[in-house]
Amino acid sequence: DGGITQSPKYLFRKEGQNVTLSCEQNLNHDAMYWYRQDPGQGLRLIYYSQIVNDFQKGDIAEGYSVSREKKESFPLTVTSAQKNPTAFYLCASSMLGLGMGQPQHFGDGTRLSIL
Amino acid sequence: QQPVQSPQAVILREGEDAVINCSSSKALYSVHWYRQKHGEAPIFLMILLKGGEQKGHDKISASFNEKKQQSSLYLTASQLSYSGTYFCGTRGNQFYFGTGTSLTVIP
Numbered sequence: 015d016g017g018i019t020q021s022p023k024y025l026f027r028k029e030g031q032n033v034t035l036s037c038e039q040n041l042n043h044d045a046m047y048w049y050r051q052d053p054g055q056g057l058r059l060i061y062y063s064q065i066v067n068d069f070q071k072g073d074i075a076e077g078y079s080v081s082r083e084k085k086e087s088f089p090l091t092v093t094s095a096q097k098n099p100t101a102f103y104l105c106a107s108s109m110l111g112l113g114m115g116q117p118q119h120f121g122d123g124t125r126l127s128i129l
Numbered sequence: 130q131q132p133v134q135s136p137q138a139v140i141l142r143e144g145e146d147a148v149i150n151c152s153s154s155k156a157l158y159s160v161h162w163y164r165q166k167h168g169e170a171p172i173f174l175m176i177l178l179k180g181g182e183q184k185g186h187d188k189i190s191a192s193f194n195e196k197k198q199q200s201s202l203y204l205t206a207s208q209l210s211y212s213g214t215y216f217c218g219t220r221g222n223q224f225y226f227g228t229g230t231s232l233t234v235i236p
Binding site for chain 1: 161170171173228
């Protein structure tokens with residue numbers, strides 16, 4: 015079955031530590047996205063990528079980094095510069111990019127907490 | 130540029146109807162609707178691509194008024210399974226999800 019796999023489901027970060035969240039899709043989608051969701055809040059865009067080796071910042075990119083070396087993979091690194099990383103992180107993909115009116119398909123999310 | 134949704138929360142009895150509104154201060158080029166259950170990933174419901182478009186499946190439908198920069202989601206004869214948080218989403222210079230509407234259906 016095609017879909018998006020995020021791992022791990024739960025992640026704990028120590029102060030000063032970088033952590034990487036994995037996102038893999040086998041839907042052959044061109045575009046991939048990372049969102050952050052805080053309790054009781056909506057989704058805010060961190061980064062998105064419409065093609066391999068290219069990505070753009072969303073509204074809350076500070077303290078995060080991404081790479082898109084393969085079409086199927088879009089890992090997110092939460093760096094030590096992100097002072098409030100505790101949140102639910104969702105990865106999504108769509109067949110085409112932002113302007114093309116395609117639905118986004120989501121992974122099951124990674125819940126990140128500070129130790 | 131985040132769309133604003135109203136109401137913020139609504140409680141319904143099974144079989145009642147609800148309307149969720151999504152408004153933007155910027156031009157809306159397309160509107161997505163998603164439902165998210167607690168602790169789960171959002172699930173795509175529908176996309177409206179142009180003004181005047183209306184779509185629906187089962188008892189959930191939506192409309193898009195491009196001139197008013199608004200979209201509405203209609204849930205008729207609500208079922209317990211409709212409970213969750215509903216988000217609209219729209220494209221600006223990136224993609225923006227709305228503020229969310231929590232919908233609870235009780236027996």
